[in-house]
Amino acid sequence: MYRHIYLLVITAFLFSCAAQKENLLRYADPGIGTAHSRWFFYTPAALPHGMAKLAPSTNGHYGNPSGWEAVGYDTRHRSIEGFAHFHEWQVGGIVVMPATGKRILIPGQLEDAEKGVKNGYRSLFDHGNEVAQPGYYKVKLDDYNITAELTATERVGFHRYTFPASQDARIILDIGNKQGESGEVIDAGVRMTDATHFEGFVTTYPAYIQKYDPQGRINMYFYGEISKKPQTVGAFNNHEVKEDTREIKGKGAGLFLEFATTSQETVELKIGLSYTSTLNAKMNFEAEATKLDFSQAKKRAQQIWQRELGKLAVTGTNIQDKTKFYTGLYHALLGRGIINDVGQTNLYNTDAIWGAFWNLTQLWALAYPEHYNDYVRSQMDVYQKKGWFADGVSNGHFTSGVGTNFVGLAIAAAYQCGIRDYDTLLAYKAIRANETDGTNRPVGSGKLDVSAFNKYGYAPFLEEDRTDSTGSRFSASHTLEYSYSAFAAAQMAKAMGKQADYDYFISRSNGWKLLFNPASKLIQPKTATGEFISNFDPLEPWRGFQEGNAIQYTFYVPQHPAGLIAAIGKDEFNARLDDIFRTAQQNSFGGGKTIDAFAGIKASYNHGNQPNLHVSWLFNYSGKPWLTQKWTRAICDEFYGTESIHGYGYGQDEDQGQLGSWYVMASLGLFDVKGLTDLRPVIQLGSPLFDRADIKLGNGNTLVIITENNSKQNIYVQSASFNGKPLDNAWLYRDELMKGGKLLMRMGNMPNEKWGIHTPPPSIQ
DSSP, rough: HHHHHHHHHHHHHHHHHHHHHOOGGGTTTTTTTGGGGOTTTTTOOOOTTTTTEEEEEEEEEEESSSSSSOOSTTTTTTOOOOOOOOEEEEEEEEEEEEEEEEESSSOHHHHHTTTTTOSSSOOOOOGGGEEEEETTEEETTTTTTEEEEEEEEEEEEEEEEEEEEEEEEEEEOOOOOOOTTTTTTEEEEEEEESSSSSEEEEEOOOHHHHHHHHTTEEEEEEEEESSOOOOOEEEEESSSEEETTOOOEEOOEEEEEEEOOTTTTTEEEEEEESSOOOOHHHHHHHHHHHTOOHHHHHHHHHHHHHHHTEEEEEEOOOHHHHHHHHHHHHHHHHHSSBBTTTTTOOOOOOOOOTTGGTHHHHHHHHOOOHHHHHHHHHHHHHHHHSSSOOOOTTTTTTOOOOOOOOOOOOOOOOHHHHEEEEEEEEHHHHHHHHHHOTTTGGGOOOOOOHHHHHHHSSOOOOSSSHHHHHHHHTTHHHHHHHHHHHHHHHHHHHTTOOOOHHHHHHHHHHGGGGGTTTTTEEOOBBOTSOOSSSSTTTOSSSSTTTSHHHHTTHHHHHHTTTHHHHHHHHHHHHHHHHHHHHHHTTTTTTTTTTOTTTTTTSOOOOOTTTTGGGGGGGTTTTHHHHHHHHHHHHHHTTTTTTSSSSEEEEEEEOTTTHHHHHHHHHHTTTOOOOTTTTTSEEEEEOOOOOEEEEOOOOTTTTTEEESSSSOOOOEEEEEEEEEEEEBBEEEEHHHHHOOOOEEEEEEEESOTTTBSSSSSSSSOO
């Protein structure tokens, strides 16, 4: 008997070890969603939040005219024009391409290459000969019979090229051309410093910097090493090609390094990067790459990805669900890369934080608080240098893309979660100014109509397409957003004992009430004279509402769900919202199957865009938590996919990991409608997708979420307990959850309409 018990214990132990050692990289698929992805999206050869983000480019030199087209890598393409090192919001460049045969020094056109016309150095490839994993990329370039491999450390890109036998092999350093979102090249230069080392720079002027920070420029520097001494070196730019030349400057600047190769000979490159100087690029190179070869760098990169993905270990038999989960987590950890050199405090490039409080910051706060803290310090650095938060930021420059600047809300939420490794008093001062000060406010800081909001209690509607101190074309959505961020400022003020500020901001958090039309029970824009606008169409986007419409935005009162429910009426609220989801399900909860980033903005619900991401969780507040369970599960199953086209809806924008983070949180059954902004934040419970999830919490504790009787049909919570005590509510305080332990949820195929209804989550604190 004892022998059998011993064997059972050993078997359980071995099973546990095996589960812990499971290769999670096999589930993270960088190709998901690439048919409609942004420049910064597909970068497999990178570390979490790394500066060096290497990837193949199929159309990067075409640029990104509107800012949201599929650019960089599109899985529908069949030719590669090179491998770029920088892939960030408004940042891109430093391309390397191996080749053999006739020397060609321009990338050529995608359309021509796929018709068999060879007018550039780009090469055809077969997706069957392609490997893309977190930390590693491999492909065979068919035009040259060259195998290309990529990996990275934080600031160094590693290349390994396996050549055929050739008397005219080469590596092209194509430095001075536009890549992705980088905008036009202002200047560039590259030179050999000795027989095997090179350095250079490229300066670009991205479209969003031109608009929001005109004096800003993006400088990218590099220092590299090639493992094989070139027999000849030449240079080129937009005006000329020079033989036996080791240095060149100007737009289009580049070098070609030529040599003979034997069959299966490998040539490696290591390229250190910096936003500061070529000297710093060399320092980064020496610190991270001197003692590493390609194989060692790859091993290290994939070990880091395994460790970081493994902080959220989910157990289940559905491979597709695990693929969605770890791909979403991979994207969340990939976005927002560092800009600092070795030995300095981590600071990030970052797209606007618009909507990230319903996905990314909640994930960071749960298991990756160091990334959240880095984000806060990044914004504090910008504030100290420029006097304002940056709605979006690229290498310290304003790159606003939305204009409502939720940075203060994100920082206030970090503070409420105990993430405070920064000057909190200065942070509050900056938050207060962000919510109130419109004087001499730069365009790149957003909130240009914040003075009008504070004057009227709402932002007045302007028929013209502009935002200024008198109001905005997007006045209604701005009012809702500013009301929410005012609530966050109020809660932080209260936590700091600033009662007068709390009173002021909490009154402003009710600005949404001034636009609530009791006749239609919808949010409707108002003019400065206090009149609702005429010719009002609730489904019309861009008139009063940014990237959405009145049907969608009426539910945008996360700071006080009970107030909105009361204004509409609970029964009508539930019926309307349930009907919206029934209709939305017919269009995959987004814009249908159209590849268009804005395909869903005319719909009644659009999961492909940030303003809607909390809506399915509102039933927890309205007495029908089983509908939150139903619809969050349906969105996970139907909006999200595992294909290049059906990845995040059909044509929706993953936006540096936001939609992926939402899937991660929803599939764990954890979410906060209020974005962790409460004085004492709350976590609402949904329908966990996996049989078990082991979460290494950011504070060092472990949370285990176990579902019993879970399946694709058994989506409804029948009962729950936390650390052995019955849990009757569909929520609990976050500080309790962060103590760790076991959250047990028993599931069934029919709603238990008696569970979770007695005490809704606190609506206002």
